[in-house]
Amino acid sequence: MVGKVEERRKDLRDRLIRIAERHIEEEGLSAVKARALATEADCSVGAIYNVFDDLQDIMIAVNGRTFQSLGAHVAKALKGKTNLPPTDRLIVMSHAYMDYAALHPNLWRALFGLRMSTDMQVPQWYLDELARLFGYISGPVSECFPDFDAEEVDLMTRTLFSSVHGIVLLGLENRISAVPEAQLEYMIALLLRSATQKKN
């Protein structure tokens, strides 16, 4: 029965992560507060510090889950589309990316908004997930540019990802200058078609 205690620790960790996730989703990163978490998790404030180093630790854990679900979302959109031309696959992925961002804007922003303090290394899973996302993209990219070497493919991959990210970011941000989602999708497709078109 050594596991009984360990099990409760894990359970509390999980509950706290879920609650923090909901708070971030609803009100952003700054909505992660010790007292609120404790109340909702039905534990004391101090208990949080038994299973996490500090609040930032929880935010990182939430970002981990977000990365997973973002990846799954993109993968799902791509399912059964493997025989589409590469440009179209890029478009499908980008639309899925935008879709996810629109569906969970605060979780999505949290991925980029969590300032890692300078002394702390970026956690390994973060780099792994990033590599996995880029892996999705670099396949179609190298198909679009058959005469590119690996380095050029990598560069183009980053370029296209950053561009799509920028479009989604400014598009979803400015609710004032109000670009409807359908138009964002169109902008993305426009860019990707222009950028990957064969220039004979």
Add this chain to the structure above:
Amino acid sequence: MVGKVEERRKDLRDRLIRIAERHIEEEGLSAVKARALATEADCSVGAIYNVFDDLQDIMIAVNGRTFQSLGAHVAKALKGKTNLPPTDRLIVMSHAYMDYAALHPNLWRALFGLRMSTDMQVPQWYLDELARLFGYISGPVSECFPDFDAEEVDLMTRTLFSSVHGIVLLGLENRISAVPEAQLEYMIALLLRSATQKKN
């Protein structure tokens, strides 16, 4: 001599804006603190509230100056380049944009990081400056795509701006994944050439 008092008010306003600007430039938006400003401006904390509604007011004022200087930076880079092909002019502008962001990362971030509270309208000068920046871009864009109507040009303008913005953002952010500036410039040029190249 009615102006004596008015003059001192304006002087204090100006001094506070400069000081806030320096703080933002050095440590980001959150470095704007009432007590620090007062100490450096050699006035009392309360005096700040005589010339500004609140601290956010000062940040908005700083963003105003930043917008001006960003615009000037781009305009300067463009000077004497009016006879370049449109794609090259877009590249020059984008490089100037990146250049400014790299030179003043915190001021640049502050432009986008200042969450306007939902009840407050976006100030008019903000929209004006944005329109002015987009004006620089839409000229070359419509040259690149002569058969686009105004709406399509506008869309492409936003698309390209957002894309370049995204490249600069992620490029300068991840000091870890460390993309050197020269490579960023290359990425931008790559994207713009691909996106604006004549097809067929």
Add this chain to the structure above:
DNA sequence: TGTACATCAGTGAACGCGCGTTCACTGATGTAC
């Protein structure tokens, strides 16, 4: 020019709030014998 008065810039201590984190304590769980 001189005097009385009004205005309002300027002051800075104090208010008020939010919040992360700690710590002395308690009691449940698990272990040793």
Add this chain to the structure above:
DNA sequence: TGTACATCAGTGAACGCGCGTTCACTGATGTAC
């Protein structure tokens, strides 16, 4: 199985800090006569 003991999860009041904003007060500046 039973008892004494050790460990450590769990508690929540209290600490400590940062900070925006206010407000009763003062004194300089400008006005009216």
